Amino acid sequence: MFKKILIANRGEIATRIIRTCREMGIWSVALYTPTDRDSLHVRLADEAHLLHSPNRYGDADEVLAIAKAAGAEAIHPGYGFLAEEADFAERCAAEGVVFIGPPPAVIRAVRNKMEAMETVKRAGHRVPVYAELPDAFADEAALQRAAAQVGYPLVVKSARGGRGRGARVVMHPDKLAEAVRSARREAQLIYGDDHLYLERAIAPSHYLSVQVLADVHGNLVHLGEREGSLLRHNQKLIEESPSPALNDAQRRELWAAAVDIARLFNFQNTGAVEFLVDSAGHFFFTEIKARIQIEHGVSEMVSGMDIVREQIRIAAGELLSRTQEQIRLEGWAMHCRINAEDPWNDYLPSPGRLTRFRLPQGPDVRVDTYGYAGCAIPERFDPLLANLIVKGDDRAMCLSRMRRALMEFRIVGVQTNAPLHKQLIQHPAFVAGAYDTNFMARFRFDVSANTNEETCRDLVAIVAVAYLMRRRLDRPVTPTRFLSGWHRSARRLPSRWA
Numbered sequence: 001m002f003k004k005i006l007i008a009n010r011g012e013i014a015t016r017i018i019r020t021c022r023e024m025g026i027w028s029v030a031l032y033t034p035t036d037r038d039s040l041h042v043r044l045a046d047e048a049h050l051l052h053s054p055n056r057y058g059d060a061d062e063v064l065a066i067a068k069a070a071g072a073e074a075i076h077p078g079y080g081f082l083a084e085e086a087d088f089a090e091r092c093a094a095e096g097v098v099f100i101g102p103p104p105a106v107i108r109a110v111r112n113k114m115e116a117m118e119t120v121k122r123a124g125h126r127v128p129v130y131a132e133l134p135d136a137f138a139d140e141a142a143l144q145r146a147a148a149q150v151g152y153p154l155v156v157k158s159a160r161g162g163r164g165r166g167a168r169v170v171m172h173p174d175k176l177a178e179a180v181r182s183a184r185r186e187a188q189l190i191y192g193d194d195h196l197y198l199e200r201a202i203a204p205s206h207y208l209s210v211q212v213l214a215d216v217h218g219n220l221v222h223l224g225e226r227e228g229s230l231l232r233h234n235q236k237l238i239e240e241s242p243s244p245a246l247n248d249a250q251r252r253e254l255w256a257a258a259v260d261i262a263r264l265f266n267f268q269n270t271g272a273v274e275f276l277v278d279s280a281g282h283f284f285f286t287e288i289k290a291r292i293q294i295e296h297g298v299s300e301m302v303s304g305m306d307i308v309r310e311q312i313r314i315a316a317g318e319l320l321s322r323t324q325e326q327i328r329l330e331g332w333a334m335h336c337r338i339n340a341e342d343p344w345n346d347y348l349p350s351p352g353r354l355t356r357f358r359l360p361q362g363p364d365v366r367v368d369t370y371g372y373a374g375c376a377i378p379e380r381f382d383p384l385l386a387n388l389i390v391k392g393d394d395r396a397m398c399l400s401r402m403r404r405a406l407m408e409f410r411i412v413g414v415q416t417n418a419p420l421h422k423q424l425i426q427h428p429a430f431v432a433g434a435y436d437t438n439f440m441a442r443f444r445f446d447v448s449a450n451t452n453e454e455t456c457r458d459l460v461a462i463v464a465v466a467y468l469m470r471r472r473l474d475r476p477v478t479p480t481r482f483l484s485g486w487h488r489s490a491r492r493l494p495s496r497w498a
């Protein structure tokens with residue numbers, strides 16, 4: 001087993017990895033930029049090094065140089081930055097440092113989504129690929145012909161990215177050219193690769209991910225599926241496991257398909273096989289994420305497995321700690337992505353300093369975060385501040401626990417999207433589990449939703465106290481009882497003793 005691991009990441013995922021390293025008796029090495037100096041991952045790590053490169057956590061040269069200088073035997077990339085860079089994984093191997101993630105060949109095979117889908121199609125897998133893959137971006141005429149072949153509405157997507165950056169929905173032909181230009185610019189900026197493809201839009205639909213783990217000895221298991229259909233700007237807001245959209249037969253079919261597809265690529269370490277499910281319940285393979293996911297805690301809650309621990313053990317050449325028969329998927333788990341952004345101001349990022357930070361507690365409540373009272377929230381990185389994860393015996397209990405946890409969560413100093421989550425989990429369609437990818441297009445954040453009688457009463461009390469405090473500061477008043485001199489007379493001896 002490794003003695004020292006460098007975490008080539010920041011924020012809540014770095015904190016998450018450091019905690020597992022400490023439990024395993026492994027020395028953790030953190031990286032940080034000047035704006036991340038206050039982050040909890042810097043304080044928890046056994047050792048921390050300042051990054052000087054303008055590329056920050058994405059500078060492979062500096063990350064490797066620090067790892068070698070610190071004597072780290074392995075690097076855990078987390079997600080984002082260097083996590084899905086096959087060249088970096090190869091460089092680690094050449095430098096004698098273990099990359100804690102899938103092998104370079106696997107990363108390359110699944111990172112190009114067009115090639116990955118072609119691999120599944122060629123294998124004749126029973127789960128179809130719903131995307132058309134025309135290489136038709138040479139000129140406007142070819143692009144329009146390919147789009148007409150795919151059909152509208154369609155999605156312009158990055159060949160490197162997920163369902164987030166570099167994706168544009170196109171409803172009409174006259175919007176296609178601008179969508180391609182915009183998607184290409186964003187894909188080049190985020191992924192360093194502007195290759196795009198077109199796919200048929202399936203709406204309404206469900207986004208489902210199956211968490212998989214595989215060791216170097218050929219053992220591969222799944223940890224059930226996650227439903228991630230609530231998205232804003234193509235980022236998942238809430239994820240839950242199991243999916244309320246599937247019955248038991250569909251669920252077993254989905255699990256088997258995910259395992260079969262992962263084996264097609266000789267998958268190793270951890271990742272997620274992702275699918276779309278249409279309104280008729282048909283599955284369509286979309287991609288494989290060859291890294292740990294933000295929402296991995298949901299799968300950990302229902303399976304009882306520590307995915308980061310398994311990643312480290314797999315990278316060290318050990319067997320998976322459990323077989324598929326030993327894994328018990330129990331209860332219901334849900335994840336809310338708490339971002340430092342302002343829902344009242346077009347969701348603009350809200351950097352600043354946390355003045356108060358009270359975490360929810362209680363049975364089966366977990367918060368992965370880098371924040372604490374006094375911590376600075378930087379403006380240069382993703383606004384993700386915390387992952388709030390809860391578990392219940394069933395979905396009703398899970399929802400009740402999430403409501404309670406959101407009420408207990410207190411964050412002062414920056415704006416967050418916690419009020420949005422409070423409204424989402426109380427929406428009748430979400431409570432009933434009858435939501436899909438179109439839900440957020442219809443949902444409207446109500447800024448007056450919390451103005452009930454109880455809230456108004458509390459606001460009146462707050463205003464009254466604030467008014468009194470301000471008056472007292474502006475016009476100091478000596479209480480009348482202090483003017484009578486009773487406190488001075490009380491100290492005098494009786495006249496017969498004077």
